[in-house]
Amino acid sequence: MPLTVRTSQKQVVPIGSYTPESGQRIETVEVAVETVGTLTPEKDNAVLVCHALTGDSHAVGKEGDSGWWDGLIGPGGYIDTNRYFVITMNVLGGCDGTTGPSSVNPATGQPYGSQFPFITIRDMVHVQRLCLDRLGVSSLHAVIGGSMGGMMVLEWGVLYPDRVGKLIPIATAAALSPTAIAYNDVGRQAILSDPDFCEGDYYPGPGPVKGLSIARMMGMITYRTAELFEKRFSRNLQDYGGSQRSSESVFQIESYLRYQGRKLVNRFDANTYLRLLKAMDTHDIGRGRGGKEKALRLIQSPVLVIGIREDMLFPIQQQRELHDGLFRMNKSSRLVEISSEYGHDAFLVDFKQTGREIESFLSKDLL
Amino acid sequence: MPLTVRTSQKQVVPIGSYTPESGQRIETVEVAVETVGTLTPEKDNAVLVCHALTGDSHAVGKEGDSGWWDGLIGPGGYIDTNRYFVITMNVLGGCDGTTGPSSVNPATGQPYGSQFPFITIRDMVHVQRLCLDRLGVSSLHAVIGGSMGGMMVLEWGVLYPDRVGKLIPIATAAALSPTAIAYNDVGRQAILSDPDFCEGDYYPGPGPVKGLSIARMMGMITYRTAELFEKRFSRNLQDYGGSQRSSESVFQIESYLRYQGRKLVNRFDANTYLRLLKAMDTHDIGRGRGGKEKALRLIQSPVLVIGIREDMLFPIQQQRELHDGLFRMNKSSRLVEISSEYGHDAFLVDFKQTGREIESFLSKDLL
Known part of the structure; x- marks a missing residue:
């Protein structure tokens, strides 16, 4: 040894x-x-x-x-x-x-x-x-x-x-399960619908940044539990330091998920995401x-x-x-x-x- | 009486x-x-x-x-x-x-x-x-x-x-709950990200058809149960009557959700969807x-x-x-x-x- x-x-x-x-x-x-x-x-x-x-x-x-x-x-x-x-x-x-x-x-x-x-x-x-x-x-x-x-x-x-x-x-x-396939398809459709996806041929551009970000938000909800979200975020509003109209107010859970979406986009490729989703589904x-x-x-x-x-x-x-x-x-x-x-x-x-x-x-x- | x-x-x-x-x-x-x-x-x-x-x-x-x-x-x-x-x-x-x-x-x-x-x-x-x-x-x-x-x-x-x-x-x-708010925000971001949303001023055009459709798909998963999807669709593939490469194969659950998405778009306005989501969240x-x-x-x-x-x-x-x-x-x-x-x-x-x-x-x- x-x-x-x-x-x-x-x-x-x-x-x-x-x-x-x-x-x-x-x-x-x-x-x-x-x-x-x-x-x-x-x-x-x-x-x-x-x-x-x-x-x-x-x-x-x-x-x-x-x-x-x-x-x-x-x-x-x-x-x-x-x-x-x-x-x-x-x-x-x-x-x-x-x-x-x-x-x-x-x-x-x-x-x-x-x-x-x-x-x-x-x-x-x-x-x-x-x-x-x-x-x-x-x-x-x-x-x-x-x-x-x-x-x-x-x-x-x-x-x-x-x-x-x-x-x-x-x-x-x-x-x-079909439900997991369903969640995956929400993410997939968000990527495919993003005009910056360009049918998958978006290189060297950043690609479907918004679509991949939404897919990640979708994923994150299913990776955790309602109990954790309740404990961590409850219904607290994100404090951006300024006054906001209530129509613009953002809950911490939203802010967290949007941040997770942006973060993934910086390190992950949308085509890879699609290939791996499909590999899992099938x-x-x-x-x-x-x-x-x-x-x-x-x-x-x-x-x-x-x-x-x-x-x-x-x-x-x-x-x-x-x-x-x-x-x-x-x-x-x-x-x-x-x-x-x-x-x-x-x-x-x-x-x-x-x-x-x-x-x-x-x-x-x-x- | x-x-x-x-x-x-x-x-x-x-x-x-x-x-x-x-x-x-x-x-x-x-x-x-x-x-x-x-x-x-x-x-x-x-x-x-x-x-x-x-x-x-x-x-x-x-x-x-x-x-x-x-x-x-x-x-x-x-x-x-x-x-x-x-x-x-x-x-x-x-x-x-x-x-x-x-x-x-x-x-x-x-x-x-x-x-x-x-x-x-x-x-x-x-x-x-x-x-x-x-x-x-x-x-x-x-x-x-x-x-x-x-x-x-x-x-x-x-x-x-x-x-x-x-x-x-x-x-x-x-x-x-924060989890329900989270689901709503996935739908919201799909609508907001759709270029046809035009910041909400898309009339008389059809508006963010893809975004609203994804929002509806997201919603439908949360309206039902995994048990129902398993019973109704399991992992069955949609039969389109032709031969398909497995990369293009579509599960019935996907086909169902996409159909539900398209159906809502025909009868519902995306701005209304956004206003009502926000009313519920807040x-x-x-x-x-x-x-x-x-x-x-x-x-x-x-x-x-x-x-x-x-x-x-x-x-x-x-x-x-x-x-x-x-x-x-x-x-x-x-x-x-x-x-x-x-x-x-x-x-x-x-x-x-x-x-x-x-x-x-x-x-x-x-x-």
């Missing part, structure tokens, strides 16, 4: 061409990767982290530039980087270094834009596997991820059962496999299913069904339910309830 | 000028009114119906042209038009005959558009009262309404306790009255509070708080809770559970 703590390493890994399920080959795919910790000589300590819709490869980061999951992962953390070699990749179609709609299409010298193909959760996983090959990591101790990342975790278990040791899907689903672990049950049968790894009771986007019932399904098949599955006013976003912030479970699941000999 | 069933009568009642709370006088206000049934010589059988956000005065209608509450109101119905004289008015700021942003401003000869003032729920109620004066109806046997209409019902009890006999607020709140029964408790003390009428347990926009807790508050003050209040997969919209469709309660409440001697 190496004891040297290395800070996170960033790299871009070229994996050659890749042909997504939809059929149109993407040449020269690159994958943005963050690694933290040291791979053992036996190469048996790699943990792959899968990010959610607006996530990226910056899961752990370093001092002064912490990543989105640094509360969970780090030296001495629940996922201990003194022990595990933690790998996070930006997904195919992303906008943080992995080839996506804003990348230059070598065939035209222009960004792909509208020409970037439709991709699936399975494509994302295949690309992760190709990237791991390049990194010399042939098997994974575990795969972990929440929300869209959790969809990838389950696909890992089905597509590559012989390459993955343990699975930790969090706040996710075998397939999205994802169904049972597709082409004779249904969900038959798909889950392919999983060989122990599974730690984590669900949040207040999650309105991935209702706890979906985690229970997942666990019950695996359990009925005599698979090794453990269900952990937590309660959090953060709702769906609890997987990003609330580690007190899940950290020990994850730590213990990763270290136990379960088979 | 008159036994002649009269079909619904439509009229537009001029009530002169009205100055809303925000201060800018509106000249020559007209109110679109539907009446059904016959006013007794004693004028003691009038029931006022208050509509919701996208409602209008067409509550009962007639054969072949039924209104939005004809399942509740009609000859022999739960609200029996053989017995009651039922009055429904389009609200101030509306777009179905009552003066609103799309009405012509006599000072300019052009539609008000952006110049139409900010209005409140209390303004809507004051205008209803002025209209009733013109109709010669000085007191109401009851006022009933759901959602925004329920806000008006409660205001009736506070503003005009000596004019109203009974109150039936349904699926409503003393003040909107409504607080305790405003200027020393708080909610003191406001509720002003109510003298028996109240039948009806709430829907699955309502995500006006959570059942709000109905319970309303009832508990009145009950603690020794007011006559009865709480009826129903369960419905229709969620918030149950007040428009599910009369089996509420109809008898309403019927009985209207006919009983309660004081």
Whole structure:
């Protein structure tokens, strides 16, 4: 077991061409990767982290530039980087270094834009596997991820059962509910309706700033809970320091959401947002496999299913069904339910309830 | 008691000028009114119906042209038009005959558009009262309404306790929750961001068709429940009869919501939508009255509070708080809770559970 703590390493890994399920080959795919910790000589300590819709490869980061999951992962953390070699990749179609709609299409010298193909959760996983090959990591101790990342975790278990040791899907689903699809479509329509979207070919312009911002506002409501909004904002008005007519008064909840919308636009690409929404909507672990049950049968790894009771986007019932399904098949599955006013976003912030479970699941000999 | 069933009568009642709370006088206000049934010589059988956000005065209608509450109101119905004289008015700021942003401003000869003032729920109620004066109806046997209409019902009890006999607020709140305000703001931003909104001065053009349509999609999700969407649409794809690439495939839930969006645009004005959203957001029964408790003390009428347990926009807790508050003050209040997969919209469709309660409440001697 190496004891040297290395800070996170960033790299871009070229994996050659890749042909997504939809059929149109993407040449020269690159994958943005963050690694933290040291791979053992036996190469048996790699943990792959899968990010959610607006996530990226910056899961752990370093001092002064912490990543989105640094509360969970780090030296001495629940996922201990003194022990595990933690790998996070930006997904195919992303906008943080992995080839996506804003990348230059070598065939035209222009960004792909509208020409970037439709991709699936399975494509994302295949690309992760190709990237791991390049990194010399042939098997994974575990795969972990929440929300869209959790969809990838389950696909890992089905597509590559012989390459993955343990699975930790969090706040996710075998397939999205129609209500979650509905929320996604509100965001999608806001982006598509924005005249600055230009059918997806808006580069080098900023693109559909207003549409993407509305999509983010929509998302943020579903990521949290009414209880949290009540506690944080209640019906308080935003104080802009001047007098306002009541017709112009803005509630703090509105101000907060609009700010979140503007903030996302500065770091995220609208075409990527659309591709990933569609990948989530169309994802169904049972597709082409004779249904969900038959798909889950392919999983060989122990599974730690984590669900949040207040999650309105991935209702706890979906985690229970997942666990019950695996359990009925005599698979090794453990269900952990937590309660959090953060709702769906609890997987990003609330580690007190899940950290020990994850730590213990990763270290136990379960088979 | 008159036994002649009269079909619904439509009229537009001029009530002169009205100055809303925000201060800018509106000249020559007209109110679109539907009446059904016959006013007794004693004028003691009038029931006022208050509509919701996208409602209008067409509550009962007639054969072949039924209104939005004809399942509740009609000859022999739960609200029996053989017995009651039922009055429904389009609200101030509306777009179905009552003066609103799309009405012509006599000072300019052009539609008000952006110049139409900010209005409140209390303004809507004051205008209803002025209209009733013109109709010669000085007191109401009851006022009933759901959602925004329920806000008006409660205001009736506070503003005009000596004019109203009974109150039936349904699926409503003393003040909107921050989460409901958040949903409203997603719709609002979609309208404001649409370039065809033209700052509200889009007449005679169709206006922000895309923005209003998205706002409606947003609303529809919150009016129903995940259970209903699962049952009706599940993850089924819309069949357009041709072959489609999976990137273009559309789920039935998406198709349904987009259709609902387009449908509203054909019958509703975006400026009205914005004015009514803001009236709902800013409504607080305790405003200027020393708080909610003191406001509720002003109510003298028996109240039948009806709430829907699955309502995500006006959570059942709000109905319970309303009832508990009145009950603690020794007011006559009865709480009826129903369960419905229709969620918030149950007040428009599910009369089996509420109809008898309403019927009985209207006919009983309660004081």
